[in-house]
Amino acid sequence: MMVGDRVLGIIATYHKTLDYVYTKDDQEILSLMANQAAVAMENARLYSNLEKRNEQLAALQEIGVELTSQLELDKALGAIVEHTNTLLHADFSTLFVYDAERDEFSGWRTEGQSRN
Numbered sequence: 001m002m003v004g005d006r007v008l009g010i011i012a013t014y015h016k017t018l019d020y021v022y023t024k025d026d027q028e029i030l031s032l033m034a035n036q037a038a039v040a041m042e043n044a045r046l047y048s049n050l051e052k053r054n055e056q057l058a059a060l061q062e063i064g065v066e067l068t069s070q071l072e073l074d075k076a077l078g079a080i081v082e083h084t085n086t087l088l089h090a091d092f093s094t095l096f097v098y099d100a101e102r103d104e105f106s107g108w109r110t111e112g113q114s115r116n
Contacts, residue, residue: 001038059087
């Protein structure tokens with residue numbers, strides 16, 4: 001199963017009792033079917049990547065809208081952490097901000113939603 005130069009898989013057929021039962025035509029048909037399956041697999045992979053990318057861009061847009069409407073730093077940073085969990089399907093995320101005057105970090109942590 002090939003797409004371009006990439007091998008995506010193999011289809012093998014066997015006959016329980018006979019050797020060399022398949023003809024050259026059978027091999028050609030199986031090869032054509034395998035390559036069509038490979039193209040379908042590649043299309044599904046590309047579509048899945050596109051859906052994921054669109055989900056990420058929508059989340060980034062939502063984060064941007066929320067941050068520009070937020071006047072309180074704590075709420076804005078908390079929103080970033082919550083969106084990070086959602087976008088990356090994380091169990092939890094922590095964002096640390098460095099305070100140079102105090103020489104310390106402050107953190108915002110949000111638990112993710114349970115996954116099934």
